[in-house]
Amino acid sequence: AQSVTQLDSQVPVFEEAPVELRCNYSSSVSVYLFWYVQYPNQGLQLLLKYLSGSTLVKGINGFEAEFNKSQTSFHLRKPSVHISDTAEYFCAVLFDRGSTLGRLYFGRGTQLTVWP
Amino acid sequence: KAGVTQTPRYLIKTRGQQVTLSCSPISGHRSVSWYQQTPGQGLQFLFEYFSETQRNKGNFPGRFSGRQFSNSRSEMNVSTLELGDSALYLCASSLEMDRPDTQYFGPGTRLTVL
Numbered sequence: 001a002q003s004v005t006q007l008d009s010q011v012p013v014f015e016e017a018p019v020e021l022r023c024n025y026s027s028s029v030s031v032y033l034f035w036y037v038q039y040p041n042q043g044l045q046l047l048l049k050y051l052s053g054s055t056l057v058k059g060i061n062g063f064e065a066e067f068n069k070s071q072t073s074f075h076l077r078k079p080s081v082h083i084s085d086t087a088e089y090f091c092a093v094l095f096d097r098g099s100t101l102g103r104l105y106f107g108r109g110t111q112l113t114v115w116p
Numbered sequence: 117k118a119g120v121t122q123t124p125r126y127l128i129k130t131r132g133q134q135v136t137l138s139c140s141p142i143s144g145h146r147s148v149s150w151y152q153q154t155p156g157q158g159l160q161f162l163f164e165y166f167s168e169t170q171r172n173k174g175n176f177p178g179r180f181s182g183r184q185f186s187n188s189r190s191e192m193n194v195s196t197l198e199l200g201d202s203a204l205y206l207c208a209s210s211l212e213m214d215r216p217d218t219q220y221f222g223p224g225t226r227l228t229v230l
Contacts, residue, residue, distance in 0.1 A: 032216040043120075043206055044221040051216055090159065094216045101215050102149060103172050104208075106159035 002027045002095045006107035014115050015083055021076040021110045023091030030096040033074040034104070035065055038088045047089070050074065061085070086114045117143055120209050120222035128228045134195040137225045141188050141209030147171075148190040149219060150182060153204040162205075165190055166212060194227075202229045 007022045025031060032051050036044040048059025055067040065076045074091060091107040121140045129135050141148050149172075150162040161174040165184035182192040188209070194201055204226050208219035 034218070036221070043223040044208075046218065046220060049218055051218075096216070102147060102164045102166075102210070102217075103161045103174070104149070104151070104159075104219060105161075108158045
């Protein structure tokens with residue numbers, strides 16, 4: 001069965017510190033991976049995605065993520081965070097099972113709080 | 117290019133009523149998906165539409181329904197509202213030139229059921 005796990009529900013960090021938000025998935029089929037960010041009272045904004053090609057992908061706002069097929073992970077990183085990065089971050093996966101390919105499966109989210 | 121728009125942004129209804137939410141996709145996008153977001157269950161897939169046809173459906177009761185029009189705009193309807201239907205309902209659109217494709221989300225409609 002397919003599943004998406006975000007290991008940390010909350011991650012507090014100080015401004016200018018590095019951060020890693022973890023995402024693991026379980027699947028027996030090919031996957032396509034996404035990170036979205038949600039600010040209070042807003043929808044989801046796409047940060048970055050992995051569909052194919054290089055396993056290291058760069059996104060907006062200085063974020064990057066690496067697809068590790070052997071460890072079934074897609075962790076999100078930023079070398080130096082800013083207070084404006086405070087938000088909830090969601091890992092999402094498309095599982096390549098034909099007709100259900102359009103259905104995104106989400107992790108439970110990680111609340112990133114950046115302190116001054 | 118304008119993003120995904122959803123109307124209304126906020127709704128308050130009472131139990132037993134029905135509600136219709138609207139979603140206009142990004143211009144040129146042909147696929148629309150709907151998701152429900154609650155603190156308890158997180159983000160859950162409701163359904164996906166492409167070319168006016170429901171292509172995929174999540175595990176929700178029949179009170180939840182939707183449709184897509186020829187201009188790709190979509191509506192979802194919830195009948196006989198229950199307290200547990202209070203949620204943020206998110207619509208996402210994708211281009212559908214290739215699959216897999218990237219879904220772009222709207223701001224959501226916040227539904228409160230009293």
